[in-house]
Amino acid sequence: MSGTHAHTVPYVAETHYPAEPAPVSTTGPIAWLRENLFSSWLNAAITLICLAFILWIVPGILDWAVFKSVWHAKSLSECREIIVQTYGEGTTGACWAVIHERLGQLLYGFYPVDQRWRPDVTLLLLITAMIPLLFQTMRPLVVVMAALIGVKILIAAYLAVTENTLGSLFGPTTIVAIVIGGLAYFFGDTHHRTRWLVFTIVFPILAYFLLWGGIILEPIPSSRFGGFLLTMVIGVTGIAGSLPLGILLALGRQSKLPILRLICVTFIEFIRGVPLITLLFVASTLLNYFLPPGTNFDLILRVLIMVTLFASAYMAEVIRGGLAALPKGQYEASDTLGLTYWQGMRLIILPQALKISIPGIVNTFIGLFKDTTLVAVIGLLDPLGLTNPIRSDANWNGIVWELYGFIAFLFFVCCWGMSRYSMYLETRLRAADRR
Amino acid sequence: MANVAHTDPTETTPGPMTVSEEVAIDIVDLNKWYGEFHVLKNINLTVNKGERIVVCGPSGSGKSTLIRCINALEKHQKGSITVDGTQLTSDLKKIDEIRKDVGMVFQHFNLFPHLTILENCTLAPIWVKKMPKREANEVAMRYLTRVKIPEQANKYPGQLSGGQQQRVAIARALCMNPHVMLFDEPTSALDPEMIKEVLDVMVDLAQTGMTMICVTHEMGFARQVANRVVFMDQGQIVESNAPEPFFTNPQHERTQLFLSQILAH
Ligand SMILES: Nc1ncnc2c1ncn2[C@@H]1O[C@H](COP(=O)(O)OP(=O)(O)OP(=O)(O)O)[C@@H](O)[C@H]1O
Ligand SMILES: [Mg+2]
Numbered sequence: 168m169s170g171t172h173a174h175t176v177p178y179v180a181e182t183h184y185p186a187e188p189a190p191v192s193t194t195g196p197i198a199w200l201r202e203n204l205f206s207s208w209l210n211a212a213i214t215l216i217c218l219a220f221i222l223w224i225v226p227g228i229l230d231w232a233v234f235k236s237v238w239h240a241k242s243l244s245e246c247r248e249i250i251v252q253t254y255g256e257g258t259t260g261a262c263w264a265v266i267h268e269r270l271g272q273l274l275y276g277f278y279p280v281d282q283r284w285r286p287d288v289t290l291l292l293l294i295t296a297m298i299p300l301l302f303q304t305m306r307p308l309v310v311v312m313a314a315l316i317g318v319k320i321l322i323a324a325y326l327a328v329t330e331n332t333l334g335s336l337f338g339p340t341t342i343v344a345i346v347i348g349g350l351a352y353f354f355g356d357t358h359h360r361t362r363w364l365v366f367t368i369v370f371p372i373l374a375y376f377l378l379w380g381g382i383i384l385e386p387i388p389s390s391r392f393g394g395f396l397l398t399m400v401i402g403v404t405g406i407a408g409s410l411p412l413g414i415l416l417a418l419g420r421q422s423k424l425p426i427l428r429l430i431c432v433t434f435i436e437f438i439r440g441v442p443l444i445t446l447l448f449v450a451s452t453l454l455n456y457f458l459p460p461g462t463n464f465d466l467i468l469r470v471l472i473m474v475t476l477f478a479s480a481y482m483a484e485v486i487r488g489g490l491a492a493l494p495k496g497q498y499e500a501s502d503t504l505g506l507t508y509w510q511g512m513r514l515i516i517l518p519q520a521l522k523i524s525i526p527g528i529v530n531t532f533i534g535l536f537k538d539t540t541l542v543a544v545i546g547l548l549d550p551l552g553l554t555n556p557i558r559s560d561a562n563w564n565g566i567v568w569e570l571y572g573f574i575a576f577l578f579f580v581c582c583w584g585m586s587r588y589s590m591y592l593e594t595r596l597r598a599a600d601r602r
Numbered sequence: 603m604a605n606v607a608h609t610d611p612t613e614t615t616p617g618p619m620t621v622s623e624e625v626a627i628d629i630v631d632l633n634k635w636y637g638e639f640h641v642l643k644n645i646n647l648t649v650n651k652g653e654r655i656v657v658c659g660p661s662g663s664g665k666s667t668l669i670r671c672i673n674a675l676e677k678h679q680k681g682s683i684t685v686d687g688t689q690l691t692s693d694l695k696k697i698d699e700i701r702k703d704v705g706m707v708f709q710h711f712n713l714f715p716h717l718t719i720l721e722n723c724t725l726a727p728i729w730v731k732k733m734p735k736r737e738a739n740e741v742a743m744r745y746l747t748r749v750k751i752p753e754q755a756n757k758y759p760g761q762l763s764g765g766q767q768q769r770v771a772i773a774r775a776l777c778m779n780p781h782v783m784l785f786d787e788p789t790s791a792l793d794p795e796m797i798k799e800v801l802d803v804m805v806d807l808a809q810t811g812m813t814m815i816c817v818t819h820e821m822g823f824a825r826q827v828a829n830r831v832v833f834m835d836q837g838q839i840v841e842s843n844a845p846e847p848f849f850t851n852p853q854h855e856r857t858q859l860f861l862s863q864i865l866a867h
Contacts, residue, residue: 500712505726519715
């Protein structure tokens with residue numbers, strides 16, 4: 168009796184079928200194309216339309232941004248002249264010269280030029296502090312530092328040929344990169360992770376000292392902070408502060424103590440009900456009335472507090488969602504085993520609740536990072552705040568796309584990075600516990 | 603004290619199921635309300651050390667609520683519960699003390715999905731008993747061997763079958779070396795073929811002299827290991843007897859009806 172025989176009569180299998188490879192036409196790139204892009208007439212039509220659209224729009228953009236762009240010029244009119252001279256009447260191209268000239272300002276604001284290595288080093292240390300939180304080993308740090316040193320050598324080589332100097336090849340950043348990269352290379356295994364985390368805890372103090380100075384470093388007043396440096400200071404502090412604060416608020420909102428619950432709910436609802444700009448205005452002007460006269464409470468510090476509080480209210484709600492999604496049995500199992508409230512939260516509940524909340528948490532982070540641009544409204548010179556002085560400069564009057572495009576690009580890289588990381592993290596955690 | 607229950611897994615010789623004169627759990631005039639709803643009415647139950655009680659009854663009769671009161675997962679409003687001489691009050695210290703002594707196994711296992719099987723078992727010994735990690739691992743492996751799944755130690759709960767998960771849950775509770783084990787319908791979420799493997803482990807545990815209170819409808823298990831079967835209906839204990847007379851000669855009409863219903867299929 169064959170295996171394909173209809174089972175209308177009593178049947179006992181007599182053959183054992185060995186596994187065979189899938190038919191060639193169902194695997195490989197051709198099959199992928201057929202399945203995903205040309206599976207039906209409608210799908211094929213959409214694919215073709217999209218292709219046509221890409222072919223139509225991308226060359227135009229590339230032409231403007233790359234092939235017909237100008238990097239060296241003193242003013243917008245000079246840019247336009249160069250373009251017309253080289254490519255003929257009526258052509259338009261990007262005038263990146265403005266970015267070239269103002270790059271330092273866009274990145275550091277009015278931080279003294281000879282002190283700009285300090286924010287650079289702080290950024291390297293920030294990366295160092297983040298890697299043990301984000302990854303299992305320190306390998307990514309080795310890669311980052313190696314890449315950085317590589318880039319610096321390339322730049323130095325370029326400068327050596329064109330301008331006969333080595334630039335900042337032997338500056339503090341290179342040294343720090345080599346030291347950190349080396350340490351990460353030799354002590355980068357998982358079992359060293361706790362030691363790196365100790366550094367993460369110390370980092371805020373270090374960063375404060377490096378950025379604002381004091382003791383041996385020249386003190387830099389907050390008023391000189393600006394550009395992307397300011398964005399990073401506000402964004403990173405807000406992110407680092409809002410997560411723990413949000414967790415505490417979310418737990419407080421679930422607490423059995425009515426007073427605590429009331430405080431948390433009031434705080435969350437109040438902060439969520441008020442626009443961030445209002446809070447920033449409160450920080451910049453009104454707060455002075457409430458503080459004792461004579462106290463000089465740094466404006467950036469006030470903004471940091473407001474942004475952190477604002478983000479933490481949203482964070483609390485995101486995390487509450489994660490807490491609510493956990494089955495009640497997890498709380499009960501943790502209770503029956505005799506774990507205290509905080510042990511249960513730390514070891515059982517939060518790891519799971521935070522995992523569920525990752526998309527929402529990262530969403531809040533990204534929102535917070537972009538909201539830092541609102542500080543321009545109260546006169547802080549973040550990249551967007553700097554566009555006004557630059558555009559009112561007689562030389563660059565009328566420049567729009569290049570400036571905003573560059574700022575958008577900076578923000579996009581950061582936000583996209585966060586988004587990609589969260590996807591990586593979700594995959595990693597999902598691989599760890601398949602339910 | 604010679605016949606006091608011991609729970610050391612190395613001594614698994616199935617000795618006689620001894621019952622001590624000492625009281626493990628004493629429940630006196632227990633009353634509980636959910637809002638206006640009177641779930642538990644004047645419950646009186648004394649469980650001696652080494653005794654194995656099976657609680658059964660129709661759905662909604664308050665079985666789960668009763669055993670959840672014993673380790674303070676639910677608060678009671680009247681009456682007293684004493685576990686190993688400690689009376690349960692709202693004092694958090696006492697609650698923690700009692701929870702360390704009382705293991706619980708749930709219908710839906712409630713393993714921690716983000717931890718491996720081994721970590722599930724060592725978590726409480728390490729954090730609650732401050733046991734060194736190596737020792738906790740050894741203890742956990744001993745109990746995992748006893749519930750016959752040492753080879754799954756490094757998997758995650760999601761990778762195990764229901765029966766295996768429930769056996770891990772039992773091992774996890776045993777790792778705290780409890781004096782009393784509570785089971786709330788441990789097999790009712792399982793497929794028939796897995797029920798046996800879990801019941802085998804529970805029978806084995808009963809033979810070591812563990813004090814056990816099991817809410818279950820596995821009447822075969824009740825006959826085999828229970829000293830007493832307690833039948834509950836509408837929040838009160840209707841009948842309580844040794845298994846033989848309970849099954850062959852039930853006294854109360856509710857018991858008779860219930861038994862005829864569950865023994866019919
Ligand atoms: N948190 C609660 N709030 C209000 N009523 C509840 C709550 N938990 C249980 N009850 C009610 O209390 C009664 C007893 O519930 P319990 O879970 O103890 O029953 P049970 O005997 O374990 O039933 P089952 O066999 O279905 O598990 C039920 O009527 C149930 O609806
Ligand atoms: Mg129940």
